[in-house]
Amino acid sequence: MRYTLKEILDLAQEGGFAVPAFNVYNLETLMGVALAAKETKAPVIIQMYSRLFNTGTGEFMAPVIIDVMNKLKTPVTFHLDHGAGIPECIRAMRFGTTGVMIDASTMPIDENIETTKKVVDMAREAGVAVEGELGHIGSTKDEKWDAYTEVEDAVRYVEETGIDALAIMVGTAHGKYAQAPVLAIDRIKEIHANTRAHLVLHGGSGVGDNQIKAAVNAGIRKINFGTDVCYAFMDGYKALDPYSAPLDVTMSKVAQNVKEFAIGKIKLLGAEQKGE
Ligand code: 13P
Ligand code: ZN
Numbered sequence: 001m002r003y004t005l006k007e008i009l010d011l012a013q014e015g016g017f018a019v020p021a022f023n024v025y026n027l028e029t030l031m032g033v034a035l036a037a038k039e040t041k042a043p044v045i046i047q048m049y050s051r052l053f054n055t056g057t058g059e060f061m062a063p064v065i066i067d068v069m070n071k072l073k074t075p076v077t078f079h080l081d082h083g084a085g086i087p088e089c090i091r092a093m094r095f096g097t098t099g100v101m102i103d104a105s106t107m108p109i110d111e112n113i114e115t116t117k118k119v120v121d122m123a124r125e126a127g128v129a130v131e132g133e134l135g136h137i138g139s140t141k142d143e144k145w146d147a148y149t150e151v152e153d154a155v156r157y158v159e160e161t162g163i164d165a166l167a168i169m170v171g172t173a174h175g176k177y178a179q180a181p182v183l184a185i186d187r188i189k190e191i192h193a194n195t196r197a198h199l200v201l202h203g204g205s206g207v208g209d210n211q212i213k214a215a216v217n218a219g220i221r222k223i224n225f226g227t228d229v230c231y232a233f234m235d236g237y238k239a240l241d242p243y244s245a246p247l248d249v250t251m252s253k254v255a256q257n258v259k260e261f262a263i264g265k266i267k268l269l270g271a272e273q274k275g276e
Helices: 005-016 027-040 049-056 056-071 086-094 109-126 151-161 185-194 211-218 227-238 247-268
Strands: 019-023 044-048 076-083 099-102 128-134 166-168 197-200 220-225
Touching: 005 019, 005 076, 005 128, 005 166, 005 197, 005 220, 019 027, 019 076, 019 247, 027 044, 027 056, 027 166, 027 227, 027 247, 044 049, 044 056, 044 099, 049 056, 049 086, 056 076, 076 086, 076 109, 086 099, 086 109, 099 109, 099 166, 099 197, 109 151, 128 151, 151 166, 151 185, 166 185, 185 211, 211 220, 211 247, 220 227, 227 247
Parallel strands: 019 044, 019 220, 044 076, 076 099, 099 128, 128 166, 166 197, 197 220
Antiparallel strands: none
């Protein structure tokens, strides 16, 4: 069922759970996520990085994702992840996304607000919901990643942009962690209590189950998983004879591995059966 980002996160807010947002990269990762949603009757967000919309991959994947979104009986959102700029957001909307993220988090807050608001105004006209980022969520390879999102900044950002969902920096980063992070749970609680935007946690791969649960209890409503989707695919492939034909049979086993991974996260976030 086709849901906008706002609609699916409203559901999570009402139910007190978080919707998993899985980055997909190819047909097998998409199949794995779709099969997991179907089996667990869970709402899911299927997202692609900005660069995939700039290359051929997005062009091939978007119609299939839209078909999945329309055919599954559970709520599904098709989302642009880390939209690099206004042109990227426009392009993703033309490809049929029902949510877009504008990532202007490396800009000073005034410029971030200005850029984000432009996307919000445009997306409203297209019936598409918007996620913004305040407090830059970097890479696990960065030297420092302790500049948490300030509560007052978040309040101002949400009010002035009219954003639907807000990605906050509370201790996570993108990629593989050398050591599992400890999240700023109190900061999540404070931001949740003071803003109406749905809160998003990026860098979900490798975060411990207890930290994930605490983040959801504190008010996080969307958690992104990218790196671990890649590893679920690669581990699945590695376990097989790489020269076993036919390829559709081989690859369906890889998709199964992604499915099992996705089911684990759906359950952890409390999203199982929440799409009925
Ligand atoms: P990971 O690749 O660390 O899971 O992060 C995913 C993400 O935040 C996508 O935006
Ligand atoms: Zn991210």
